[in-house]
Amino acid sequence: MAAIAGQQRGKASRKATYRDPRIWMLLLAAALTLVDGYLIFMVAPTDLVLGHIQRIFYIHVPISILSFLGFLLCAIAGVGYLIRRTERWDRLAHASAEVGVVFVTLALVTGVIWARPVWGVWWTWEPRLTTTLILWFIYVAYLMIRNYAPTPQQGRTWSAVVGIIGFVDVPIVYYSVQWWRSIHPVQVIGPEAADDALEPIMARILVFSLVAMLTLFAYLLMERMALRGAEDALSQLRREGNSD
Amino acid sequence: MELLRGALTVAWKDVRLELRSREVVASALVFGLIVVVVFNFGLNRAPGSLAPVAPGLLWIAYAFIGVLAMNRAFTREQEQGGLDGLLLSPISRDAVFLGKMLGSLAFMLVIEAALLPVFAVMLDLPTLSPTLGLVILLATIGFATVGTFFAGIAVQTRSREILLPVLFFPVIVPVIIAAVEASALALQGGPMTAVWTRWAPLLLVFDALFLVICPWIFGYVFEG
Numbered sequence: 175m176a177a178i179a180g181q182q183r184g185k186a187s188r189k190a191t192y193r194d195p196r197i198w199m200l201l202l203a204a205a206l207t208l209v210d211g212y213l214i215f216m217v218a219p220t221d222l223v224l225g226h227i228q229r230i231f232y233i234h235v236p237i238s239i240l241s242f243l244g245f246l247l248c249a250i251a252g253v254g255y256l257i258r259r260t261e262r263w264d265r266l267a268h269a270s271a272e273v274g275v276v277f278v279t280l281a282l283v284t285g286v287i288w289a290r291p292v293w294g295v296w297w298t299w300e301p302r303l304t305t306t307l308i309l310w311f312i313y314v315a316y317l318m319i320r321n322y323a324p325t326p327q328q329g330r331t332w333s334a335v336v337g338i339i340g341f342v343d344v345p346i347v348y349y350s351v352q353w354w355r356s357i358h359p360v361q362v363i364g365p366e367a368a369d370d371a372l373e374p375i376m377a378r379i380l381v382f383s384l385v386a387m388l389t390l391f392a393y394l395l396m397e398r399m400a401l402r403g404a405e406d407a408l409s410q411l412r413r414e415g416n417s418d
Numbered sequence: 419m420e421l422l423r424g425a426l427t428v429a430w431k432d433v434r435l436e437l438r439s440r441e442v443v444a445s446a447l448v449f450g451l452i453v454v455v456v457f458n459f460g461l462n463r464a465p466g467s468l469a470p471v472a473p474g475l476l477w478i479a480y481a482f483i484g485v486l487a488m489n490r491a492f493t494r495e496q497e498q499g500g501l502d503g504l505l506l507s508p509i510s511r512d513a514v515f516l517g518k519m520l521g522s523l524a525f526m527l528v529i530e531a532a533l534l535p536v537f538a539v540m541l542d543l544p545t546l547s548p549t550l551g552l553v554i555l556l557a558t559i560g561f562a563t564v565g566t567f568f569a570g571i572a573v574q575t576r577s578r579e580i581l582l583p584v585l586f587f588p589v590i591v592p593v594i595i596a597a598v599e600a601s602a603l604a605l606q607g608g609p610m611t612a613v614w615t616r617w618a619p620l621l622l623v624f625d626a627l628f629l630v631i632c633p634w635i636f637g638y639v640f641e642g
Contacts, residue, residue: 311588322575331638343589350592
């Protein structure tokens with residue numbers, strides 16, 4: 175038990191800490207992110223048209239992709255939980271939803287910062303933006319349902335169900351917004367042109383950045399799952415303490 | 419067949435309850451009227467008539483009414499232990515879902531039909547067409563399906579009034595978009611090809627998808 179181990183923090187438990195894969199993942203993520211920062215600000219060439227603001231793209235694109243990965247994981251883990259009913263699946267679903275919400279929030283914020291100087295507006299109801307925003311709402315509701323459920327058991331089942339519905343809904347949202355926009359005048363010019371004209375060095379830094387953010391994502395996921403495990407163990411101990 | 423009979427029994431129970439109490443339809447109607455009036459104050463500064471934004475107002479009002487009606491449909495069960503009776507009855511959970519959904523659908527269609535002429539007068543809408551009727555039917559099926567599902571969850575929580583709209587609105591964004599666009603085309607009375615090639619199929623796909631998924635996973639909502 176982790177709680178008891180704290181009292182006799184001797185050689186053995188410290189040794190166990192170093193065997194914990196989270197530590198290594200954290201070190202890896204920290205190292206890669208530092209190198210990534212150097213590459214983005216010192217190595218990557220300044221965009222001729224967009225200027226320095228274009229550098230935000232090396233962070234924005236990877237975290238957007240990874241937030242979608244988080245929600246995909248969440249839906250899969252939700253189905254896994256409904257079938258198997260094991261804590262592990264639910265821990266994965268919960269952790270990936272939380273990390274996904276953090277990443278999608280950062281993606282929205284960096285996108286807004288980027289859009290203002292480049293598009294001239296902070297926000298536009300473009301399909302990708304709108305879908306991302308709806309995704310944010312759905313998964314915030316997902317986290318709310320966990321907190322508002324009367325029992326943890328119900329929270330797990332309900333959030334799994336909400337995760338599945340949300341995931342099914344996202345493609346429909348995307349297509350509906352696309353059709354909706356196409357009949358309205360589009361005020362701003364999209365970023366597609368810039369994407370096509372990506373220099374090889376820029377593409378390589380983007381891939382590096384994706385790997386760096388992926389390690390960060392993996393570390394946060396592992397840490398959150400372990401924390402959920404500790405939370406579950408604590409509430410289990412509390413229940414046992416109360417019943418005595 | 420068994421499924422349909424169970425669903426119709428549950429729906430008929432709700433309709434009979436409503437005919438005797440007139441609780442949901444009456445309050446939602448008054449609510450819908452006041453929404454239109456408040457919108458009018460809010461949009462006073464818009465130049466000219468409200469006709470261009472009328473479809474949007476119509477669907478915002480309908481969506482709010484939907485949340486209200488569906489919350490009520492389950493709260494009423496909860497208050498007097500009716501929900502336990504419903505769950506203990508010898509019909510499957512998907513039949514319970516379909517029954518509650520059909521009941522809410524009926525209430526919402528009645529409210530929407532009653533409000534439409536009032537909207538037409540107050541917002542000076544040009545035409546009322548059968549196409550508009552079809553759009554309202556398809557969109558309301560989507561509302562009732564997703565709404566009934568989430569109401570089943572929300573009613574069991576402490577903060578049911580806030581949880582239902584928070585769950586409901588993001589998921590029905592496609593329905594709102596399709597309904598507003600199709601109603602705008604239907605109200606203009608111009609060419610309606612986009613209704614048939616885009617918005618009606620989109621609504622149909624949404625309805626079909628959630629009419630399969632929601633009853634299928636509704637059993638999980640009443641566990642534990």
